[in-house]
Amino acid sequence: MAEKRAQRRLAAILAADVVGYSRLMEHDEAGTLAALKARRNEVLVPVVAQHNGRVVKVMGDGVLVEFASAVDAVQCAIEVQKRFDSANRGVPETNRIILRIGINLGDVIVEGQDIYGDGVNVAARLEALAEPRGIYVSGSVYEQVKRKLASDFDDLGPQVVKNIIEPVQVYRVRQQSTLNGVHAGAEQQPLAIPAKPSIAVLPFTNMSGDPEQEYFSDGITEDIITEISRFRNFIVIARNSSFAYKGAPVSVAKIARELGVTYILEGSVRKSGSRVRITAQLIDSQTGGHIWADRYDREIADVFSVQDEITQKIVGMLAVGLEEDTLERAKRKHPENLTAYDHWLRGKRKLSMVGSDSLDARCHFERAAAADPNFSRAYSGLSVTYQMEALDFSTAAEGTIAYDKAFEYAQMALMLDDADYQAHIALAWPCLYRGDYMRMKKHVDRAIMLNPNDADSLASASYMLAMYGEGERAVECAQTAVRLNPRHPDWYIAFQATALFTARRYPEAFAARIKVPDYFIDSPFFGAAILVQMDRLDEARQWAERAVAGLRARPGGAQLPAKGCIQLLLDNNPFRLEEDRDHFAESMRKAGVPG
DSSP states (O other): OOOOOOEEEEEEEEEEEETTHHHHHHHOHHHHHHHHHHHIIIIIHHHHHHTTEEEEEEETTEEEEEESOHHHHHHHHHHHHHHHHHHHTTSOGGGOOOEEEEEEEEEEEEETTEEESHHHHHHHHHHHHSOTTOEEEEHHHHHHHTTTOSOEEEEEEEEOOTTOSSOEEEEEEEOBOTTTSSBTTOOSOOOOOOSSOEEEEOOOEEOSSOGGGHHHHHHHHHHHHHHHHTOTTOEEOOHHHHGGGTTOOOOHHHHHHHHTOSEEEEEEEEEETTEEEEEEEEEETTTOOEEEEEEEEEEGGGHHHHHHHHHHHHHHHHOSSOOHHHHHHHOOOOOSSHHHHHHHHHHHHHHHSTTOOHHHHHHHHHHHHHHOTTOHHHHHHHHHHHHHHHHOGGGGGGHHHHHHHHHHHHHHHHHHOTTOHHHHHHHHHHHHHTTOHHHHHHHHHHHHHHOTTOHHHHHHHHHHHHHHTOHHHHHHHHHHHHHHOTTOOHHHHHHHHHHHHHTTOHHHHHHHHTTSOTTSTTHHHHHHHHHHHTTOHHHHHHHHHHHHHHHHTSTTGGGHHHHOHHHHHHHHSOOSSHHHHHHHHHHHHHTTOOO
């Protein structure tokens, strides 16, 4: 008898679940269940029906919905989030039911009323990546809806998701939250304007007519951000917060409100042969007036001089009384040829893509170093790629070799340019994992002194200072990093939670921890440790069980029973002080983590 062939069809799949469901249940089980049931019956089911969708199944706090149209699926998701925001208005924050949503268009296997397959799995993975109130869609969905909806999308690049072989191209639907009056995903009210001059540099527009040159205009923007951020007189918004507005038709006033800045710098880059034209204009966001604007037509080899000119003009406009030596210290050593700089930009772009392979970036940094052996940032970039390799659990056996390489390249970078703050942070990491705490601390302090406004460096410093035993200073660094980069990546909050745990600020630590996805290896273990310290032992054991299962499911996890999870976690989190080490280990034991 012939085997029955599986029934398949193409479908748009929407996966959604409730943010912080366990916390809501622990706080008020009966009230949460009643509120969730009401939301499903009064909001979700009617909105799905209006957009021609079918609720496939409800799974605890999650739901799976099928659509014949990707446009219907995205419109439904936007409407559902708006309705949930409206329903949450006036509800205490601890009781709000908030969704995250993922949507994929793909082939599914049909079995009765249920559906299976990678088409469904990708939607579930996108939902897990999304921030509270967020809607993440795959590249296949984006291609279908990009010209058919009024919504804008943020390109988050290819991302590696669990159990899916190829990286998934991910886009975030940029929507206006009716709850807080900010873009979904920002999770904050418009920020207060600081007393210091504050500025956001928007991504310069690529006017070359060649999408392949996008990395060049982005690189110019990043370099200008870096140069301005060296001045203590300024608050400078980090790159990925300002880049969230790339290509978006949003007013300068609105961007300034959301990022909490007084000034906006915008411009364009046109590269043609050996010539480059850069335009820049500085805008007072409160009046909308142009403080300064200029155009630079130069040979491409002069691009660094243009960057310095732009930076110094902004400094001259905004900062009063800057000492001459501060200006001189800000002039970074530039590469001697454009080939090196070009490859460095390409490598940086690779590193900025979530889920990207560090080997791709390494290849470009190696070419940059070969083209200009005196280019310090090529070596600090190489150091970062080896740190990423060392931290990869699947290559833990080779971690020592990778850290030795990271150490070697960071030292080379500093020998070439002791003012390269990125190289100081790059060298601090392998020093930490070698147990050379004094040297690690020296390089962290030096990096912050050289550039007190670099959000990535401050976020990294928050973790290393927590390991050093300066919990409160670590928390301060983490908070500053988040302020400088309102659209920070998840690892900022993972490090912030670690800093708060080390500082024994457990409720704040747990509030940070629940914002972090479990794809960070150590994060669920820290969640269990925090819950132990809050005397929520049953919940801590549940977190620990999930964390151990997730760790053993990763490549190389089979060796864990022999070594023990606690020892691995202490190796990954090398606390300097015995009291901090014992504090973490004892919390792990009480949560039931095997030694």
